[in-house]
Amino acid sequence: MVSLITEDFWDQGQFVAKSLGMPNVPRVKLPHPVAGLGEAKIEIIAASIIEEILNSFANE
Amino acid sequence: MPMSDFLEAENEEMALEQLHDMGCTDGLPVVIPTQERVVRCILATGLDGDMVLGELGPGMGIATVEKVATAAVMAGCKSDYMPLVIAAVKAAAKPEFDLSELQATTHCTAPLIIVNGPARETCGPVASGYGALGPGHRANASIGRALRLCLINIGGGRPGISDMAIHGHPGKFTYCLAEAEEESPFPPMHTSLGFDETDSVVTLLGCEAPHSCLYSDNADDPEDAEKLLKILSVGLTNIATNNAVFASGMALVCLGPKHANVLARSGHSRESIQQRLWELTHLLKADHIRYGGEFGKAFRDNPEGTYPAFKVPQHILVMVAGGVGLYSMVMPNWGGAGHQNSAVSVQVESDFFCAIPGLGGA
Numbered sequence: 001m002v003s004l005i006t007e008d009f010w011d012q013g014q015f016v017a018k019s020l021g022m023p024n025v026p027r028v029k030l031p032h033p034v035a036g037l038g039e040a041k042i043e044i045i046a047a048s049i050i051e052e053i054l055n056s057f058a059n060e
Numbered sequence: 061m062p063m064s065d066f067l068e069a070e071n072e073e074m075a076l077e078q079l080h081d082m083g084c085t086d087g088l089p090v091v092i093p094t095q096e097r098v099v100r101c102i103l104a105t106g107l108d109g110d111m112v113l114g115e116l117g118p119g120m121g122i123a124t125v126e127k128v129a130t131a132a133v134m135a136g137c138k139s140d141y142m143p144l145v146i147a148a149v150k151a152a153a154k155p156e157f158d159l160s161e162l163q164a165t166t167h168c169t170a171p172l173i174i175v176n177g178p179a180r181e182t183c184g185p186v187a188s189g190y191g192a193l194g195p196g197h198r199a200n201a202s203i204g205r206a207l208r209l210c211l212i213n214i215g216g217g218r219p220g221i222s223d224m225a226i227h228g229h230p231g232k233f234t235y236c237l238a239e240a241e242e243e244s245p246f247p248p249m250h251t252s253l254g255f256d257e258t259d260s261v262v263t264l265l266g267c268e269a270p271h272s273c274l275y276s277d278n279a280d281d282p283e284d285a286e287k288l289l290k291i292l293s294v295g296l297t298n299i300a301t302n303n304a305v306f307a308s309g310m311a312l313v314c315l316g317p318k319h320a321n322v323l324a325r326s327g328h329s330r331e332s333i334q335q336r337l338w339e340l341t342h343l344l345k346a347d348h349i350r351y352g353g354e355f356g357k358a359f360r361d362n363p364e365g366t367y368p369a370f371k372v373p374q375h376i377l378v379m380v381a382g383g384v385g386l387y388s389m390v391m392p393n394w395g396g397a398g399h400q401n402s403a404v405s406v407q408v409e410s411d412f413f414c415a416i417p418g419l420g421g422a
Contacts, residue, residue, distance in 0.1 A: 008224075009224060011221045011222075012164060012221060012222050012224055015118065015119070015216065015221060016160075016164070016222070019117070019118055019119045019120045020120070035354075036353070
C-alpha cells in the first residue's frame with residue numbers, strides 16, 4: 001500500500017498514520033491541490049511521481 | 061498531550077500562557093484545570109475518574125471521565141453540566157458518528173449538541189429561546205466548548221494539522237442548544253428518535269453553521285404552511301450544499317416557535333414536515349451534472365428528472381427553538397464518511413451525579 005498525500009495534508013497524514021499505529025506506511029507527496037487541475041496537468045504530476053510510487057511498492 | 065499530565069507554573073496567568081503555547085486551548089482564555097478543580101468536578105459526577113467513555117479520533121485518544129472533566133473545567137462548566145458533557149462525548153465516540161473523518165475533513169462541519177428532556181433544566185439551564193445559539197447563556201457556551209476542548213486535547217483535532225477544515229465556522233468554538241419543548245406544538249424531538257418523553261437525551265449532529273430562513277407568515281393564506289416549507293427547503297438544499305452534491309447526509313431544521321405553529325395549525329406533524337421537506341429537496345439531475353464537478357458523474361447515464369438530496373425523510377431532523385419571530389434556521393451537513401455523517405443520540409445519565417455544596421461554580 002502506498003498513500004498519495006498532497007503537500008498541505010502531509011502533516012495530517014503523519015498524524016493519522018501514527019494514531020492508527022502505522023507510522024511507517026509508505027507515502028508519496030503530491031503538490032496541493034490536485035483536484036480540478038484537468039487531465040493534462042494531472043498527467044504531468046503522475047509522470048513526476050510514478051517512479052517514487054513504484055519504488056515504494058518495491059520496498060514493501 | 062494526555063490531559064491528565066501535570067504541568068507546573070508559577071501562577072495562573074503563566075499557566076494559561078503555557079496551555080496556549082501547547083495548543084491545548086481553543087484560542088480563548090480557559091479556566092486553569094488545577095488538580096483540585098478537576099477532582100471536585102469528577103467527584104460531582106459520581107463516576108470513577110478513569111472510567112472510559114470512548115475513543116476520540118483522529119488521535120484515537122481515550123476519553124476518561126477525568127480527561128473530560130479537565131476539559132469541562134477549562135471550558136468554564138458548572139459541575140451540574142457534566143452529565144450533558146459526558147453524554148455528548150459518548151455520542152461523539154460512537155463509531156456511527158465518524159468523528160475521525162468529521163474532525164479531519166476540509167468541510168466546515170462542527171458537532172451541534174441538542175438537548176431534550178428534563179436535563180435541559182436539571183443539568184443547565186440550557187437555553188432554547190431567544191439567541192439560544194448566541195452569547196450570554198453559560199450552559200450552552202461552556203458545554204459546547206467542553207466538547208470542543210475534548211476534540212482538541214483528546215481527539216487531537218488541531219487546525220491545519222489534523223483538522224483540515226478549509227474555513228471552519230464559529231460553531232467550532234461552541235455549538236449547543238436545547239429544544240423549546242414547552243413552546244413547541246409537536247412532541248419533543250427525542251420521542252421521534254425512539255426515546256420516552258421523560259428521558260433526557262443529547263443528540264449530536266455534525267453540521268454547518270446555522271443559516272437563517274425568513275418567512276413572513278399570513279394566517280389568512282391557505283398556502284401558508286406550504287410556502288413556509290418551500291422556503292425552508294430552499295434554505296436547506298441547493299446545488300451549493302454537500303447534501304445536494306453528495307446526495308447523502310443529514311440536516312437539521314430548527315423551526316422558530318412561530319413557524320412551528322404555522323405548520324401545526326395546518327395539520328402537520330414532525331413526520332409530515334420531514335416527508336414534505338424531503339419531497340421539496342428533490343433537485344434536478346441536470347443541475348447536478350452541470351454543477352457537480354466530479355460528483356456530477358453520478359447521474360450522467362440517467363440525466364432526466366430529479367433525485368433526492370436526502371436518502372429518506374428521517375434524515376431531515378426537525379426541532380423547535382428560538383424566540384418568536386419570522387425566522388427559522390437550517391443546518392446542512394457534510395454527508396461524507398462511512399456512516400454519511402449521521403446524527404447520534406445518547407441518553408443522559410445523571411443517576412450517579414452528586415450535588416455537592418459549594419461545587420456549583422467549579
